[in-house]
Amino acid sequence: MHNQKKGNRKPLLLINTLFVLFLAGLLLVLFNAPEETTSHLPHDPNHEQFHAIASKKEAEKNCGACHDPDGQAPLPENHPPKFRCLFCHKRK
Numbered sequence: 343m344h345n346q347k348k349g350n351r352k353p354l355l356l357i358n359t360l361f362v363l364f365l366a367g368l369l370l371v372l373f374n375a376p377e378e379t380t381s382h383l384p385h386d387p388n389h390e391q392f393h394a395i396a397s398k399k400e401a402e403k404n405c406g407a408c409h410d411p412d413g414q415a416p417l418p419e420n421h422p423p424k425f426r427c428l429f430c431h432k433r434k
């Protein structure tokens with residue numbers, strides 16, 4: 343009985359070691375991640391008012407006025423899915 347218990351320890355040690363190595367690798371990837379490149383919400387007369395609206399969801403209701411396809415500044419054709427503008431174009 344006693345011996346059997348001891349025998350089961352080794353796989354557990356192996357799994358723990360692999361888990362620690364996995365976490366170390368994950369941390370390495372996170373620390374080496376490239377800097378965020380998506381443009382921030384600009385600070386200019388067009389956009390200043392939206393920095394002041396606390397709720398992202400409320401602020402985003404106004405973006406289409408200029409950034410819709412027929413607005414003054416339509417989004418580029420290859421723009422990613424555009425729901426929730428401010429999740430990607432952060433305010434700073």
Ligand code: HEC
Nearest residue numbers: 381382383384388392401402404405407408415427428431
């Ligand atoms: C009154 C019109 C107007 C509204 C409303 C507006 N924008 Fe813009 N936006 C512009 C114009 C014009 C440009 C291009 C010139 C510039 O950078 O100001 C622009 C540029 C941008 C850019 C690119 C900045 C860069 O660095 O290239 C982002 C991101 C952006 N807008 C996000 C938003 C978001 C998010 C909203 C809603 C919260 C919004 N805009 C509302 C007119 C507007």
Ligand code: HEC
Nearest residue numbers: 379380381405409417418421422423424425426427430431
């Ligand atoms: C899933 C993330 C995401 C969302 C959501 C999003 N965008 Fe973008 N947007 C990008 C990326 C990535 C680019 C490519 C250029 C870059 O790196 O900023 C871009 C480009 C733009 C540009 C062209 C100027 C520039 O910075 O290259 C404008 C203007 C813009 N987005 C406005 C908006 C508006 C307005 C909304 C909401 C209706 C929105 N975006 C939602 C990721 C996003």
